[in-house]
Amino acid sequence: MLHGGGAASALRRSVDSFRVQFAEVPAMAFSFKKSAELFPAAIRKKKRAGFAYRRFDTAADAVRFAIEELPADSLNGAYLQVDEARFDQNGIRTLYESQDFPLPRRTPTPAPETASQDAA
Numbered sequence: 001m002l003h004g005g006g007a008a009s010a011l012r013r014s015v016d017s018f019r020v021q022f023a024e025v026p027a028m029a030f031s032f033k034k035s036a037e038l039f040p041a042a043i044r045k046k047k048r049a050g051f052a053y054r055r056f057d058t059a060a061d062a063v064r065f066a067i068e069e070l071p072a073d074s075l076n077g078a079y080l081q082v083d084e085a086r087f088d089q090n091g092i093r094t095l096y097e098s099q100d101f102p103l104p105r106r107t108p109t110p111a112p113e114t115a116s117q118d119a120a
Contacts (some may be wrong), residue, residue, distance in 0.1 A: 030095070032060035032102050034082050041077025051078075059095070060103050067096040068106045 036059040040051055051074055056062035059082045066075055080087040080095075087095060095101065 030059075030082070030085075030100070032058060032063070032095075032100065034059050036062035036080055036082045038062050038066055038080050039078060040074070060101065063092055063095045063101065064103050064105075066092045 036056045038051070038054045038056065040053065051070060054062070054065070056065065059080070062080055062082075066078065066080060070078070075089050075092070078089065078092075080092050096105070
């Protein structure tokens with residue numbers, strides 16, 4: 001008989017305790033006014049990444065550029081660094097969609113009408 005059940009149960013309690021402690025820690029304040037650096041994916045060549053390393057005066061400009069200007073494929077594997085914090089593709093998108101994002105967002109362009117809709 002395996003005796004791993006007790007260890008697994010203790011691990012679950014430890015993880016649950018960590019979650020409670022982590023949830024009580026206030027979210028770190030993020031400033032869109034700080035300078036930021038945008039790095040392409042490390043495994044890609046500069047030409048294939050679609051962009052080279054770029055430094056921005058504000059994190060807001062970097063986030064806007066990453067979401068609105070870069071092709072989605074170029075953003076995959078790229079990361080944004082603001083001070084010591086790093087944000088991957090999902091983190092950059094979360095910053096862009098945040099209520100605190102200070103710049104106007106590009107309005108989505110409507111999809112072109114299809115021929116099937118014209119025939120109706």
